[in-house]
Amino acid sequence: MNYKHPLISCICITGNRPLVLQRAIICFARQDYPNTELVISYPEEDLLSKTIIDQINSVSAIKIIRIVRPQYEKPCLTKNNAIEICNGDYVCFWNDEHWHHVNRLSDQYIVIKDSPFKASILMHILLYDFHQQKTYHSAYWEWQETLFCERKTLLEAAYIDIEREDDSGIIHFLSYKNFLFHFTEASHLYIYIGYGTKDKDQKLFNSYCKDGEIMEDINETVQDVIQLEYYLN
Template identity: 25%
Template sequence: MNDTLVTAIVITHNRVKMLRNAISSVLNQTYQKIELIIVNDNSTDGTEEYLKKLKDQRKIQIINIMKKHSKGGGYARNIGIEKANGEYIAFLDDDDVWEPTKIEKQVKFLNENPDYGLVYCRRLDMDYLKQKKKLEPLKGTMSGNMSNICFEKTICTSSSMMVRKKVLDEVGGFDENLRFWQDFELNIRIAHNTLIGFINEPLMIYSVGNNDKGKLTNKFNGWWEAIKYIENKHEGYFSNLSHESILKWEVMIYKDAARRCKKSRLFRQERQYRYKVWRLEKSLYNLIRLVVNY
């Protein structure tokens, strides 16, 4: 039996009901050698009381961050990384869940591919309001040398990835200055450090469309500042990108901006970004999205 220790890091903030499902999905993995670190980031909804019931389980470590020490998701994840004993690290947001074989299959991949520092999986997008699941669409290069691809699309979310701890130590973990796109920015550094692998199976369920006012991905204010921060931080990488890659970066940014505007009910701004997308990528699909938004 494989004896590689995996550290699962779950960060949570005021989602005690969804957290239960996330934790259960970790404890129900077919791969057994997992230590679970739960980082409770200043929750006030009964999360701390719920977690007290779990503290006596040997494989679970609970870290409570008080309000005066709370510094966001990047800080919370880095606290978990600092305490981790596992050779491999897997992250899980409190509103996502893993399928039972996720860790087993990712461990197998990393063990068999020593040149790869990160492996991620396909996902199912779950709209809890509509009670509908949608398989994540695939587009372009999914694995290998992703040092240019990482600017053209979101490679993976934090809940779908497993990373070698030594890689996280080398690249410096999550950037605590960012409140948005933390996993995206981390993937830029990882992609320039190591090869990235992909398992073409939906081994996680990603929460979308839950209208959670506390969910950063549902917010728009401050998002552009994060984009500019990423561009400035990685100016050297951007300066070496091809015109085609820069174009894909801009299209991706404008599409995400339109989506965020829609969630924030900023419909005029959404149309402006849809127009920018259509100008850069004149496809029938983008034209329809522009017209329908009118």
């Protein structure tokens, strides 16, 4: 391990979403933390993601590890495989549909460095309703999408093959062990973008916004930074 700057692996699980994937890759490339790799898992028939990764590799020096998975692989197996394959001392989950601040990795690492904690999670994030074009400050919650964790600890708590696709089991394990640092004042590090492509997803996102606080003063800034066109050049 490089004790000054241990390697952080960001795991991005995607599928046929080339535009948001490109934004996610650029958010990764702009991180101010100096020692990183990006592990991207996409289904074997997803030629769009393959093309985006090929293009990025041709013009950038960022380290990308690609995993081409079976088309109908279960999400828990996909995550376990990515954690097994990555090389990092730490793992950060990197949702391709959302936006990540340039300081996300460094800030989530520094709060657990030289501490008894093995993981950090954001307790407040920003929520952006794509259809209503409104920004909210989230309620206090363990936002699973923002998990940052020591890799060997994640390997201990491997994802179980169950119907539920969320990360509550992992969060419970980390909390039970008192390994989880709750990062309370860093909502700017993560923008959860609610596209509402499925009815159940939109209902869940609406409940998040209902519990949050509308943020009119930063709405224009949020709209600017998440614009896909900004990441296509």
